[in-house]
Amino acid sequence: MSRFQVLSDAQWSLIEGMLPRPTGRKGRPFSDARAMVEAIVYRYRCGIAWRDLPEVFGPWQTVWTWHRRMASDGTWDGVLARLTAAADAAGLVDWSLSVDSTIARAHQHATNTTRLTGAGSSYKNLRVEPPDHGIGRSRGGLSTKIHQLVDGHGLPLVTLITPGQAGDSPMLLPLLTQLRVGRDLGRPRTRPNAVRGDKAYSSRAIRGHLRDRGIKAVIPEPNDQKGHRKRRGSRGGRPVALDASDYRNRNVIERRFCHLKQWRGLATRYDKHATIYRAAVLLHAVIAWTQQLSDTP
Numbered sequence: 001m002s003r004f005q006v007l008s009d010a011q012w013s014l015i016e017g018m019l020p021r022p023t024g025r026k027g028r029p030f031s032d033a034r035a036m037v038e039a040i041v042y043r044y045r046c047g048i049a050w051r052d053l054p055e056v057f058g059p060w061q062t063v064w065t066w067h068r069r070m071a072s073d074g075t076w077d078g079v080l081a082r083l084t085a086a087a088d089a090a091g092l093v094d095w096s097l098s099v100d101s102t103i104a105r106a107h108q109h110a111t112n113t114t115r116l117t118g119a120g121s122s123y124k125n126l127r128v129e130p131p132d133h134g135i136g137r138s139r140g141g142l143s144t145k146i147h148q149l150v151d152g153h154g155l156p157l158v159t160l161i162t163p164g165q166a167g168d169s170p171m172l173l174p175l176l177t178q179l180r181v182g183r184d185l186g187r188p189r190t191r192p193n194a195v196r197g198d199k200a201y202s203s204r205a206i207r208g209h210l211r212d213r214g215i216k217a218v219i220p221e222p223n224d225q226k227g228h229r230k231r232r233g234s235r236g237g238r239p240v241a242l243d244a245s246d247y248r249n250r251n252v253i254e255r256r257f258c259h260l261k262q263w264r265g266l267a268t269r270y271d272k273h274a275t276i277y278r279a280a281v282l283l284h285a286v287i288a289w290t291q292q293l294s295d296t297p
Contacts, residue, residue: 047264071279094152134274136163154252
C-alpha cells in the first residue's frame, strides 16, 4: 500500500455509498471521492498546510472545498451514525460508555479571526459555527477542548468541541443528548447501560440524571464532596457507590485520545472554524469504526 493510500478497499467499501456523487450536470469533472477523503486524512495525519498537499492528490483547493462542504452539510455525522448503527446491529457496541475530554493547543493560524468570547455554543445544531469558534484561553494559552463519549471498546459515539477553559462536568448532559444509535426497527437507542467518568463528573445533577434514566454511574466521589456529605450527617445522604473493578475500564477513552493525537493536525488545531476542526475529529472516528467493521488491523 502506498503511503498516500490511507484506506483499505474494505474500509472504503463501507463509506463509499454515503459520500457525494456526480450530479450528472455539465461542468468541471467530478473529483474522485476516495482521493479527496485520503487527501483530507493525509493532511490531518501529517499536520501540514493545505497548500503543501502532495500533487498526487490534485489541486489543494479542491481538497479543501470538499472538506469544508462535508463539514457544513454534516456528511461525517451521517456516515458515523450509519456505521455505529451497523456496528450495533452486529453486536459490536459495548454500551458501558466512558466520557472524558482532551486539550488541543490552538496554533496562531487558527486564532487570527474575530471571536466573541463569553457566548455559549449550540449543542443542538452542531453545524452552526459558535461565536467563539471553540477557542478559549486556558493555562496553556489559546486552546480547544475535545469532549467524547466512547463505547466500552473505546470507539467514539459522540464528539463535541468547546473552548479550552470549558469544564468537563457541564458537557456530560449535552453528550448524552446527542447520543443516538439507529436501529432497523424501533427508535434509536439513547440510553447506555453505564457511564464511566473521573471525579470531574461527580455532581448531584449528573448522578440524579443518570439515576432517573436507569443508567449506572461509575464515577468516584472527590474528597471535598465526601467531607461535605459527612458534615451534613444524616441529611448528607448515603455514601456514593462505586464499582472499582468496572472503573478500571475507563482507560479506553484515554487510549482513544492517544490514537486521536497521532494525527498532528488534531493534536494541534490549525483550523479557524470549530465545525471544520470537529469534522476532522469525526473523520478520525469514522476511520476507527471502519477498522472495527472490516477487521482491519
